[in-house]
Amino acid sequence: xxxxxxxxxxxxxxxxxxxxxxxxxxxxxxxxxxxxxxxxxxxxxxxxxxxxxxxxxxxxxxxxxxxxxxxxxxxxxxxxxxxxxxxxxxxxxxxxxxxxxxxxxxxxxxxxxxxxxxxxxxxxxxxxxxxxxxxxxxxxxxxxxxxxxxxxxxxxxxxxxxxxxxxxxxxxxxxxxxxxxxxxxxxxxxxxxxxxxxxxxxxxxxxxxxxxxxxxxxxxxxxxxxxxxxxxxxxxxxxxxxxxxxxxxxxxxxxxxxxxxxxxxxxxxxxxxxxxxxxxxxxxxxxxxxxxxxxxxxxxxxxxxxxxxxxxxxxxxxxxxxxxxxxxxxxxxxxxxxxxxxxxxxxxxxxxxxxxxxxxxxxxxxxxxxxxxxxxxxxxxxxxxxxxxxxxxxxxxxxxxxxxxxxxxxxxxxxxxxxxxxxxxxxxxxxxxxxxxxxxxxxxxxxxxxxxxxxxxxxxxxxxxxxxxxxxxxxxxxxxxxxxxxxxxxxxxxxxxxxxxxxxxxxxxx
Amino acid sequence: xxxxxxxxxxxxxxxxxxxxxxxxxxxxxxxxxxxxxxxxxxxxxxxxxxxxxxxxxxxxxxxxxxxxxxxxxxxxxxxxxxxxxxxxxxxxxxxxxxxxxxxxxxxxxxxxxxxxxxxxxxxxxxxxxxxxxxxxxxxxxxxxxxxxxxxxxxxxxxxxxxxxxxxxxxxxxxxxxxxxxxxxxxxxxxxxxxxxxxxxxxxxxxxxxxxxxxxxxxxxxxxxxxxxxxxxxxxxxxxxxxxxxxxxxxxxxxxxxxxxxxxxxxxxxxxxxxxxxxxxxxxxxxxxxxxxxxxxxxxxxxxxxxxxxxxxxxxxxxxx
Numbered sequence: 001x002x003x004x005x006x007x008x009x010x011x012x013x014x015x016x017x018x019x020x021x022x023x024x025x026x027x028x029x030x031x032x033x034x035x036x037x038x039x040x041x042x043x044x045x046x047x048x049x050x051x052x053x054x055x056x057x058x059x060x061x062x063x064x065x066x067x068x069x070x071x072x073x074x075x076x077x078x079x080x081x082x083x084x085x086x087x088x089x090x091x092x093x094x095x096x097x098x099x100x101x102x103x104x105x106x107x108x109x110x111x112x113x114x115x116x117x118x119x120x121x122x123x124x125x126x127x128x129x130x131x132x133x134x135x136x137x138x139x140x141x142x143x144x145x146x147x148x149x150x151x152x153x154x155x156x157x158x159x160x161x162x163x164x165x166x167x168x169x170x171x172x173x174x175x176x177x178x179x180x181x182x183x184x185x186x187x188x189x190x191x192x193x194x195x196x197x198x199x200x201x202x203x204x205x206x207x208x209x210x211x212x213x214x215x216x217x218x219x220x221x222x223x224x225x226x227x228x229x230x231x232x233x234x235x236x237x238x239x240x241x242x243x244x245x246x247x248x249x250x251x252x253x254x255x256x257x258x259x260x261x262x263x264x265x266x267x268x269x270x271x272x273x274x275x276x277x278x279x280x281x282x283x284x285x286x287x288x289x290x291x292x293x294x295x296x297x298x299x300x301x302x303x304x305x306x307x308x309x310x311x312x313x314x315x316x317x318x319x320x321x322x323x324x325x326x327x328x329x330x331x332x333x334x335x336x337x338x339x340x341x342x343x344x345x346x347x348x349x350x351x352x353x354x355x356x357x358x359x360x361x362x363x364x365x366x367x368x369x370x371x372x373x374x375x376x377x378x379x380x381x382x383x384x385x386x387x388x389x390x391x392x393x394x395x396x397x398x399x400x401x402x403x404x405x406x407x408x409x410x411x412x413x414x415x416x417x418x419x420x421x422x423x424x425x426x427x428x429x430x431x432x433x434x435x436x437x438x439x440x441x442x443x444x445x446x447x448x449x450x451x452x453x454x455x456x457x458x459x460x461x462x463x464x465x466x467x468x469x470x471x472x473x474x475x476x477x478x479x480x481x482x483x484x485x486x487x488x489x490x491x492x493x494x495x496x497x498x499x500x501x502x503x504x505x506x507x508x509x510x
Numbered sequence: 511x512x513x514x515x516x517x518x519x520x521x522x523x524x525x526x527x528x529x530x531x532x533x534x535x536x537x538x539x540x541x542x543x544x545x546x547x548x549x550x551x552x553x554x555x556x557x558x559x560x561x562x563x564x565x566x567x568x569x570x571x572x573x574x575x576x577x578x579x580x581x582x583x584x585x586x587x588x589x590x591x592x593x594x595x596x597x598x599x600x601x602x603x604x605x606x607x608x609x610x611x612x613x614x615x616x617x618x619x620x621x622x623x624x625x626x627x628x629x630x631x632x633x634x635x636x637x638x639x640x641x642x643x644x645x646x647x648x649x650x651x652x653x654x655x656x657x658x659x660x661x662x663x664x665x666x667x668x669x670x671x672x673x674x675x676x677x678x679x680x681x682x683x684x685x686x687x688x689x690x691x692x693x694x695x696x697x698x699x700x701x702x703x704x705x706x707x708x709x710x711x712x713x714x715x716x717x718x719x720x721x722x723x724x725x726x727x728x729x730x731x732x733x734x735x736x737x738x739x740x741x742x743x744x745x746x747x748x749x750x751x752x753x754x755x756x757x758x759x760x761x762x763x764x765x766x767x768x769x770x771x772x773x774x775x776x777x778x779x780x781x782x783x784x785x786x787x788x789x790x791x792x793x794x795x796x797x798x799x800x801x802x803x804x805x806x807x808x809x810x811x812x813x814x815x816x817x818x819x820x821x822x823x824x825x826x827x828x829x830x
Binding site: 043046047050051137138140141180181182183184185186188195196198199200267268317321322323324327330333334337338339340341342343344345346347349407408409448452455456458 | 549550551553554557558561573574575576577578579580582583586611612613614615658660664665666667668688690691692693695696698699700702703705706714715717718719721722724790791794795827
């Protein structure tokens with residue numbers, strides 16, 4: 001208790017509070033602007049944190065991380081362009097809600113769900129860090145492969161009208177990520193003998209290209225073709241969700257928070273996978289699954305709760321085992337190291353005070369994020385008043401800058417243009433873009449875990465079903481795919497039958 | 511017409527003088543860009559070094575991350591810049607591994623050494639309950655059991671992979687081991703979970719587990735023990751015969767950079783490396799500060815390049 005009070009004194013000191021607040025603000029802004037991601041924001045603040053005291057430094061980094069995670073939903077909902085890969089699932093229903101004039105309601109719900117997910121995951125982390133870490137250890141490459149394949153199977157649910165087109169999209173995503181150096185064998189793939197292609201396509205670059213560029217092209221085409229769209233977003237009132245609205249989805253939020261924490265705790269997974277699995281779960285458990293994709297609030301609540309729960313979940317392996325789960329936690333790790341905090345089992349013994357400071361900083365960050373976002377909603381929604389073609393200019397500039405900032409590479413800016421142009425073409429022929437992002441996110445991890453598992457088992461494929469989690473996840477994936485196949489076959493058959501019936505009923509009268 | 515020619519000659523002469531004038535001024539006149547090739551610890555050390563160097567120069571040193579392709583992307587960028595001292599690279603042995611692995615069309619001679627800053631020494635660890643106290647224990651056990659040693663390191667052709675293969679060769683285990691490639695940070699977990707028998711990584715990843723008594727660091731691959739782990743023997747002491755494998759990090763500029771600029775940067779780098787802050791960071795992050803001037807550094811790079819080329823050739827990793 002004394003330790004907690006001492007930690008509170010340090011973590012709640014003015015300097016530390018200001019640092020958390022500044023981090024949150026920066027994170028929200030970077031997350032909210034399409035093209036800029038919070039990974040870039042974190043890379044910017046790390047050098048600043050070097051010269052700060054430990055508590056403000058931790059606060060600044062955690063604030064940026066958490067602010068960015070929640071900020072990603074803002075542009076996902078308002079513009080249909082996710083601010084981070086984790087917010088890609090939020091676009092599906094969030095953007096539809098904006099088109100129906102419920103932007104502020106969706107934003108408010110998203111931030112509350114985010115904070116809920118984050119706090120629940122923090123509580124789980126505090127209570128059971130050791131147990132969860134030990135469970136996460138049992139998730140080896142084979143088990144993770146099963147989980148990722150299960151995640152990939154949610155493509156079936158995202159494919160909307162045509163399963164084939166959904167699969168085409170998913171495979172395209174998987175293929176794009178094979179470009180570059182294969183980290184395991186050091187082999188060059190699809191580099192055409194050049195050095196620039198060795199770096200491959202960055203996930204963030206691909207995401208910017210897929211979501212932002214088609215929007216921009218579309219806005220220009222509509223403006224210059226003189227197609228006057230009916231005023232889609234007439235209502236930009238700042239309407240906040242009531243407590244009752246939020247409580248309606250309480251159990252869904254709780255389930256998604258647990259799911260997000262669990263996935264966050266497994267190294268090599270992360271926010272996007274959790275968000276898509278949560279979205280699929282929300283749809284499956286909903287009484288009206290047909291309304292998903294058309295502006296269902298549960299379709300915003302589920303991914304936002306889950307991707308923020310990942311923040312707490314990812315802290316478990318980071319702090320207790322010293323392994324960063326994703327690029328953002330890797331940056332966090334270097335920030336901790338420079339202040340003499342070496343994550344791992346000894347951290348809890350040698351620096352218990354700092355651990356409490358981290359917990360408190362997370363709580364403060366979530367309070368700050370809710371305050372910033374609820375206050376900010378009335379400003380955010382004003383973006384919708386800007387004519388689409390003018391907004392598109394701003395978006396394209398930010399995207400070019402954001403793509404460059406990821407690794408200071410002009411190649412990435414060119415990639416955004418090329419991939420974005422291709423994405424627009426795919427959109428025009430009715431290929432859904434969301435499965436592509438799923439392929440992009442999961443592709444490298446699936447490949448890596450499959451190969452590692454096969455190397456470890458010395459080429460014996462039974463390793464994938466040898467453990468309970470592996471078998472369960474692969475079984476679930478098979479079930480999802482099988483059910484979807486059956487459904488689409490049945491739909492085709494019944495369509496053919498009604499066609500025949502119609503013809504049969506038509507013939508006699510002729 | 512005549513007037514026009516005279517005017518243009520005068521103008522170009524004036525421009526030439528104007529262009530030459532800044533070159534005579536004190537270097538550096540504008541920020542120096544330090545390209546960083548890798549993420550995680552390499553980036554953290556590089557950022558800190560840049561900040562400390564900035565204190566000893568009239569202009570800041572700006573760290574810019576150009577990661578990807580095992581360093582090839584960043585090396586190519588710096589290689590393509592003007593040799594004026596305003597572009598330097600936070601380099602390492604990766605210049606040799608990437609070149610000999612076929613990732614880069616040019617080798618270390620494309621760069622002028624500025625200064626060696628630090629070394630990092632890989633360590634090999636096993637589970638504490640494995641019963642292995644030394645490399646010889648491990649080798650004897652594996653040989654008598656007749657099974658294969660699963661050892662985790664970074665990807666094929668990476669520095670930790672080369673170090674792993676060198677140890678295995680010294681223990682005569684080359685044919686009874688499986689190299690499992692992991693990206694950074696995951697090997698210790700796999701070792702803890704029992705899916706690997708041993709892992710070779712940077713000591714920072716093992717230290718906390720070593721102190722907690724779950725993993726045991728068998729040895730470090732340098733010729734002498736390292737300051738971060740004074741109680742851990744060297745691999746030579748642990749039964750691997752003679753061994754000295756360390757990864758250096760330093761600064762280099764494109765070949766042809768004026769010696770004055772290099773001298774100025776070298777001096778700033780020396781002051782930064784010898785600062786208290788840098789030493790403290792070395793302890794927590796897990797590297798050894800080992801400064802060397804540009805001449806000694808150049809000799810080291812050339813010597814290491816031959817050794818790495820030989821090793822990679824023996825392992826069939828060179829691109830012909």
